[in-house]
Amino acid sequence: MTEVECDVVVLGLGPGGEHVAIKLGRAGLDVVGIEDRLVGGECPYYGCVPSKMMIAAAHAVAAARRVPEFGGTATVTPDWGPVAQRIRDEATDDWDDAVAVKRLEDNGGRFHRGRGVLDGPGRVRVGETTYVARSGVVLNTGTAPAAPPIDGLQGTPYWTNRDAVAVTELPGSLVVLGGGPIGCEFAQVFARFGVRVTVVEVADRLVAIEEPEASELLTKAFEAEGIEVRTGATVRSVGYGDDGFTLDLGDEKVTADKLLVAAGRKANLDFIGLDTVGLGDDLKVVETDERMRVRRGASSPDSSGTTVEKLWAVGDITGKGAFTHVSMYQGAVAIRDILGQDGPWADYRAVPRVTFTSPEVASVGQSEKAARDAGVDVATATGDLGARGWLAKETGLVKLVADKKRGVLVGGCVVGESGGEILSMLEAAVHAEIPVTTLRTMHFAYPTYHRALEHALNGLDL
Numbered sequence: 001m002t003e004v005e006c007d008v009v010v011l012g013l014g015p016g017g018e019h020v021a022i023k024l025g026r027a028g029l030d031v032v033g034i035e036d037r038l039v040g041g042e043c044p045y046y047g048c049v050p051s052k053m054m055i056a057a058a059h060a061v062a063a064a065r066r067v068p069e070f071g072g073t074a075t076v077t078p079d080w081g082p083v084a085q086r087i088r089d090e091a092t093d094d095w096d097d098a099v100a101v102k103r104l105e106d107n108g109g110r111f112h113r114g115r116g117v118l119d120g121p122g123r124v125r126v127g128e129t130t131y132v133a134r135s136g137v138v139l140n141t142g143t144a145p146a147a148p149p150i151d152g153l154q155g156t157p158y159w160t161n162r163d164a165v166a167v168t169e170l171p172g173s174l175v176v177l178g179g180g181p182i183g184c185e186f187a188q189v190f191a192r193f194g195v196r197v198t199v200v201e202v203a204d205r206l207v208a209i210e211e212p213e214a215s216e217l218l219t220k221a222f223e224a225e226g227i228e229v230r231t232g233a234t235v236r237s238v239g240y241g242d243d244g245f246t247l248d249l250g251d252e253k254v255t256a257d258k259l260l261v262a263a264g265r266k267a268n269l270d271f272i273g274l275d276t277v278g279l280g281d282d283l284k285v286v287e288t289d290e291r292m293r294v295r296r297g298a299s300s301p302d303s304s305g306t307t308v309e310k311l312w313a314v315g316d317i318t319g320k321g322a323f324t325h326v327s328m329y330q331g332a333v334a335i336r337d338i339l340g341q342d343g344p345w346a347d348y349r350a351v352p353r354v355t356f357t358s359p360e361v362a363s364v365g366q367s368e369k370a371a372r373d374a375g376v377d378v379a380t381a382t383g384d385l386g387a388r389g390w391l392a393k394e395t396g397l398v399k400l401v402a403d404k405k406r407g408v409l410v411g412g413c414v415v416g417e418s419g420g421e422i423l424s425m426l427e428a429a430v431h432a433e434i435p436v437t438t439l440r441t442m443h444f445a446y447p448t449y450h451r452a453l454e455h456a457l458n459g460l461d462l
């Protein structure tokens with residue numbers, strides 16, 4: 001066993017970890033990045049980037065199909081070939097991270113490919129090498145697809161997101177298990193390319209953490225495109241044979257050529273040596289303070305809430321929202337702490353999230369339910385997409401959640417084709433706590449989608 005000294009070890013190089021390693025390397029620290037799969041993590045190779053490339057293609061196909069609604073004719077013959085090729089050429093380099101490794105090294109970092117394990121405070125073991133980090137270790141081990149404990153599922157050749165982005169030939173039919181962001185985004189892409197798709201969701205609605213109004217609009221849009229939606233569905237068993245997959249829902253059997261399991265994620269926290277730094281070895285998430293230092297939380301042997309020596313954590317494993325932008329935001333916070341800067345520290349009041357379906361489901365801050373559960377004296381107002389929506393023949397809505405006592409927005413949701421872009425104004429309003437009275441005095445360009453916010457703001461009973 002060789003011991004190698006350095007300033008910082010980044011264990012797992014997802015978006016946040018890669019950001020930390022590059023920035024600290026650039027700042028002159030001796031950084032070692034450890035990654036056992038691909039530098040950059042899930043987002044560039046199996047998540048955001050290839051899936052959004054697929055969505056862009058599906059969007060173009062769907063837009064072309066709408067030409068007759070507005071004027072003219074269009075014959076659309078979808079072809080998956082160019083999409084699969086573009087994912088290989090432009091998104092993933094055929095699942096090769098040479099460019100990312102070079103970027104890390106060009107910025108002063110050292111790279112070690114392999115599976116790292118904590119070996120006490122400030123220490124990480126990879127194979128025969130133990131890195132001893134003077135400042136400490138940044139954990140960014142991320143998540144992997146989870147498989148629900150359904151009778152018959154294990155051992156079948158079901159897809160996860162990692163298979164779905166690598167598909168070169170489309171199946172005739174697909175059942176998607178899970179109607180969260182991953183399930184819904186993939187379901188619509190494949191349906192738009194001619195696959196017969198059924199979404200099976202155990203909760204009573206799609207994208208169940210979002211506003212009920214959003215779930216309702218998305219379900220209508222799916223059904224209008226021929227996607228079968230089964231909510232409140234319990235899958236009793238999964239069968240697989242020559243005819244493909246059969247899901248037994250009790251009152252119905254759903255069959256398809258392929259099954260995509262998109263039923264949540266599991267944090268990569270098993271067997272990474274958490275016990276060597278005094279943490280529980282069965283954690284679901286790693287608790288952190290506002291500087292991203294790891295805390296001994298309720299599920300650790302010592303649950304005092306004190307911080308663990310020389311250990312930071314960023315990304316999905318912190319349980320603050322499984323998004324690339326959260327991972328990178330937290331990475332920036334950890335960088336500031338490691339470099340001895342004076343904040344700003346982590347604040348999650350205005351975390352945005354966008355599910356890139358058509359219509360997009362975009363939210364920031366608290367939903368109405370989350371705000372009520374948190375004891376906020378809530379006022380809400382909704383509105384449709386107004387003149388722009390009518391002109392473009394698009395349905396959608398905005399919903400605002402305000403704190404009556406403070407007179408500010410604490411959350412908002414926009415469902416529409418450009419929901420994620422319209423959301424930016426609500427992100428600023430929630431983040432900066434701009435009084436609703438001030439927002440009401442703004443100009444809102446006619447006829448934009450965001451003009452719908454003016455009507456909703458005026459509808460708030462404040």
Ligand SMILES: Cc1cc2nc3c(=O)[nH]c(=O)nc-3n(C[C@H](O)[C@H](O)[C@H](O)COP(=O)(O)OP(=O)(O)OC[C@H]3O[C@@H](n4cnc5c(N)ncnc54)[C@H](O)[C@@H]3O)c2cc1C
Nearest residue numbers: 012014036041042047048116142143315316322323324327
């Ligand atoms: C299909 C899909 C679509 C998505 N779309 C979006 C989107 O549009 N927008 C968005 O914001 N988010 C999206 N996400 C979520 C986003 O991908 C993640 O939030 C993001 O990757 C951040 O994850 P992370 O930083 O926690 O690490 P991850 O990306 O999970 O990477 C962690 C890395 O750590 C490595 N690792 C784990 N354990 C070890 C170990 N012991 N030793 C060495 N290396 C280890 C892993 O190999 C992995 O590369 C999507 C996810 C999926 C699956």
Ligand SMILES: NC(=O)c1ccc[n+]([C@@H]2O[C@H](COP(=O)([O-])OP(=O)(O)OC[C@H]3O[C@@H](n4cnc5c(N)ncnc54)[C@H](O)[C@@H]3O)[C@@H](O)[C@H]2O)c1
Nearest residue numbers: 148178179180181182183201202262263264322354355356
């Ligand atoms: N556009 C984006 O930003 C984007 C896109 C995709 C994923 N993500 C991130 O990745 C995370 C994981 O996404 P996800 O969709 O896999 O997880 P999720 O946990 O958000 O959704 C999983 C869904 O599967 C359902 N489910 C679980 N077990 C089931 C079962 N046995 N039968 C039927 N349904 C079942 C759940 O009720 C839930 O609705 C998200 O929380 C999100 O943060 C983000």
